[in-house]
Amino acid sequence: MRIPIQEVTPDLEKATIAGWVHEERDLGGLAFFLIRDRTGIMQVTVPKKKVPEAVLHAIKEVSRESVVRVTGIIKATEKAPGGRELVPESFEILAKAASPLPLDVAEKVPAEIDTRLDARFLDVRRPRIASIFQIRSRVMEATHSFLFNEGFINITTPKVVAAATEGGTELFPIAYFEKEAFLGQSPQLYKQMMMAGGCEKVFEIGPIFRAEEHNTVRHLNEATSIDVEVSFADHEDVMQLLERLMRTVYQAVADDCADQLAHLGVTDPAIPDTTLPRLPYAEAIEIAARKSEDPIAYGDDLGTASERIIGEEMGAHYFITEWPTAIRPYYAMPNERDPSICNAFDLMHPRMELSSGAQRCHIHDQLVEQIRSKGLSPEGFEFYLKPFRYGMPPHAGWGLGAERLVMTMCGLQNIREAVLFPRDRHRVTP
RNA sequence: GCCCAGAUAGUGUAGUGGCCUAUCAUGAUGCCCUGUCACGGCAUCGACUCGGAUUCGAAUUCCGAUCUGGGCGCCA
Numbered sequence: 001m002r003i004p005i006q007e008v009t010p011d012l013e014k015a016t017i018a019g020w021v022h023e024e025r026d027l028g029g030l031a032f033f034l035i036r037d038r039t040g041i042m043q044v045t046v047p048k049k050k051v052p053e054a055v056l057h058a059i060k061e062v063s064r065e066s067v068v069r070v071t072g073i074i075k076a077t078e079k080a081p082g083g084r085e086l087v088p089e090s091f092e093i094l095a096k097a098a099s100p101l102p103l104d105v106a107e108k109v110p111a112e113i114d115t116r117l118d119a120r121f122l123d124v125r126r127p128r129i130a131s132i133f134q135i136r137s138r139v140m141e142a143t144h145s146f147l148f149n150e151g152f153i154n155i156t157t158p159k160v161v162a163a164a165t166e167g168g169t170e171l172f173p174i175a176y177f178e179k180e181a182f183l184g185q186s187p188q189l190y191k192q193m194m195m196a197g198g199c200e201k202v203f204e205i206g207p208i209f210r211a212e213e214h215n216t217v218r219h220l221n222e223a224t225s226i227d228v229e230v231s232f233a234d235h236e237d238v239m240q241l242l243e244r245l246m247r248t249v250y251q252a253v254a255d256d257c258a259d260q261l262a263h264l265g266v267t268d269p270a271i272p273d274t275t276l277p278r279l280p281y282a283e284a285i286e287i288a289a290r291k292s293e294d295p296i297a298y299g300d301d302l303g304t305a306s307e308r309i310i311g312e313e314m315g316a317h318y319f320i321t322e323w324p325t326a327i328r329p330y331y332a333m334p335n336e337r338d339p340s341i342c343n344a345f346d347l348m349h350p351r352m353e354l355s356s357g358a359q360r361c362h363i364h365d366q367l368v369e370q371i372r373s374k375g376l377s378p379e380g381f382e383f384y385l386k387p388f389r390y391g392m393p394p395h396a397g398w399g400l401g402a403e404r405l406v407m408t409m410c411g412l413q414n415i416r417e418a419v420l421f422p423r424d425r426h427r428v429t430p
Numbered sequence: 431g432c433c434c435a436g437a438u439a440g441u442g443u444a445g446u447g448g449c450c451u452a453u454c455a456u457g458a459u460g461c462c463c464u465g466u467c468a469c470g471g472c473a474u475c476g477a478c479u480c481g482g483a484u485u486c487g488a489a490u491u492c493c494g495a496u497c498u499g500g501g502c503g504c505c506a
Contacts, residue, residue: 027470028463047464064457079465100440100457100476108468109442109456114498170504186506212504213431223506304502353506401506415506426498 002069006039010076010084017042017086018069018094020125021062023106031059034081035070038130044070045085058091065097065105065122113414120421120430131260132417135253136406142252143205143226146245152201152228157190159183159207163380170211172221183209186399188331189384191229192360195395196387200231205402215425217414218352220403222423229397235333235343235359238396239278239319242347242355245400246272246317253409264410272317279314280322281341287313299324311350320346330370333359333396347400349408357398364388 002018019037026032033044046059062068072088079085102119103111105126116123123129144154160176161184171182187204194202208225230238250271253261261269282298288306289296291313296306302320310320325334325342332342344358361367367388368378378385406418416422421430 023467025466025469026463027466030464030466032466032469034467043467045465049464077465079467081467102440104441104456106456106468111441112499115441208506210505214502214504215500216502217500219505225506301504303504356506399506404506 004039005035005037005042008042008074008082008084008086010074012074012084014072015074015086016069016071017044019067020105021064021066021068021097024059024062024064033059033062033070035068035086036125036127040082041127042082043080043085044072044091045075045080045087046091047087051088052090055088055091058093061096062091062093063097063099065101065125066093067095067097068093113416117416117422117427118430124420128263129417131257131263132406132410132412133420134260135257135264135410136402136418138253138257139249139402139406139409140205142249143245146248147203147228150201150241150244152203153199155191155194155199155202155204156206157184157187157204159209162383170213172209172211185210186225187227188397188399191227191397192331192392192395193384193387195229195231195362196390196392200393201228203228208399213425217416218404218407220415220419220422220424224402224419226400226402226405227397229395231393231395233359233396234394235321235345235357235396238357238359238398239276239321239345239347242357242398242400243272243274243276246276246347247274249405250409261410264412266409266411269409270316276316276347277314277318278321278345279310279318281320281324282322284310284320299326301327307348307352311348311352314348315350317350317354318348320348328358330374330376331358331360331367333361334370343396345398347398349404351408352404353401354404354408355398355400357396359394359396362388362392362394364392 002016005017005019008015008017017035017037019035022034022036022041024031024033029048031046031048033046034041035044046055048056069092070086070088071090072086075085075087076083077085101122103115103122105122107126124133160174160181162181171185174181174183186208187206191202191204204227206225208223210221212219228238228241230241250269254269254271284302285296285298285300287310288302291309292305322341323344325332325340328342328344332344335341335343342358346353347355361370364385367385371378371381403415403418407415412418416424
């Protein structure tokens with residue numbers, strides 16, 4: 001019976017392990033093999049004069065990254081990593097790896113991201129890379145359980161959609177029988193429809209597709225969005241929800257993924273405060289204008305340079321609030337006291353935007369007016385507007401970029417690191 | 431969409447017109463080696479993205495193509 005490497009302790013007499021050949025060192029009469037599985041790496045020591053002929057044959061045959069199953073005596077020894085080593089009675093090659101390898105799993109030689117993504121299955125064998133996806137898995141699990149505990153129901157909405165409705169980004173057209181169709185850029189409108197459906201609290205975690213031709217370390221053309229929508233809530237309610245989520249997720253990772261964080265060199269996961277600063281847009285502009293070389297004025301979008309300046313100033317997660325209505329989408333609810341600003345917000349990490357949300361406009365006629373004022377045609381929005389005519393409660397929500405969350409949490413330099421098989425401007429395989 | 435940069439063994443690199451039948455590391459193969467842990471030693475193998483131009487001579491300069499990375503706009 002094969003046991004995980006992590007569970008091989010010096011007090012075991014005998015064990016069978018299975019995994020990949022991480023490294024081999026042949027000293028002549030004595031050879032060492034490092035065998036790696038999901039749980040760790042351990043040393044197999046082969047005194048050539050004392051092992052069966054079959055073992056000698058196998059170790060001559062085996063190559064790096066081959067899959068092997070090794071059974072033998074466990075010896076406690078100071079000289080081996082982990083304080084124990086295995087002396088094989090049998091050494092089976094389950095699957096021999098071809099040579100040369102497309103990249104060096106043992107990380108003696110670095111590989112560029114492109115090379116790594118072309119051989120992602122090998123890349124993920126590296127403990128450091130596997131850690132990212134173990135953390136990502138924990139983030140997703142913590143997010144799900146947090147939202148279920150908060151009384152949300154999980155919904156699934158279509159990714160094949162009829163038209164651009166949220167506006168803004170470009171969509172991918174797809175061949176859909178005789179109709180025109182696109183890949184969904186956001187579940188936003190469907191979430192809102194479910195507010196009219198009386199669901200009150202919904203979430204969806206799923207792919208979003210954006211056909212923007214940007215080529216940066218923080219954009220993907222297929223990303224994972226953590227989306228929520230809440231009835232009878234305003235922007236402040238859902239910002240607080242987001243704060244609780246962030247704290248819960250960071251705490252879960254800090255509690256359960258200490259080894260993985262260590263692999264990534266993250267010594268302080270910087271668990272966000274319960275109450276994050278609310279930085280009004282006007283003040284954000286002031287900070288940016290004060291330190292920026294380019295002129296920035298109220299009403300401008302916050303560019304990458306501005307975001308960086310403000311992020312340095314803030315030093316930790318923060319919200320940007322009180323956005324001008326003019327530069328936010330039509331569905332944002334204008335502020336009661338001052339309609340020139342709206343109840344929209346962005347959650348920022350010092351490095352980049354993580355989430356965007358708002359209290360939504362739930363009043364049909366006002367929504368139509370706002371669609372018009374953005375230069376759009378309400379006729380094209382009929383399927384979206386219909387629910388607003390039959391009892392749409394006030395509601396608010398946000399979308400949080402899962403990859404950006406993992407990226408900033410783990411200190412990754414490229415968002416592609418946070419996705420197993422990223423889709424970017426050029427990459428469609430593997 | 432705009433702008434910048436790059437492409438050399440499986441991988442990561444050196445290279446600035448002749449000293450390049452191209453450097454180093456890692457790897458692979460063979461030999462030596464019984465405590466390695468980036469094992470060590472010796473030998474061998476393996477590359478200039480493609481097409482054109484300049485030149486006596488091009489990995490190196492120029493033009494084009496292809497592929498790729500990155501920045502910006504925008505956004506999660």
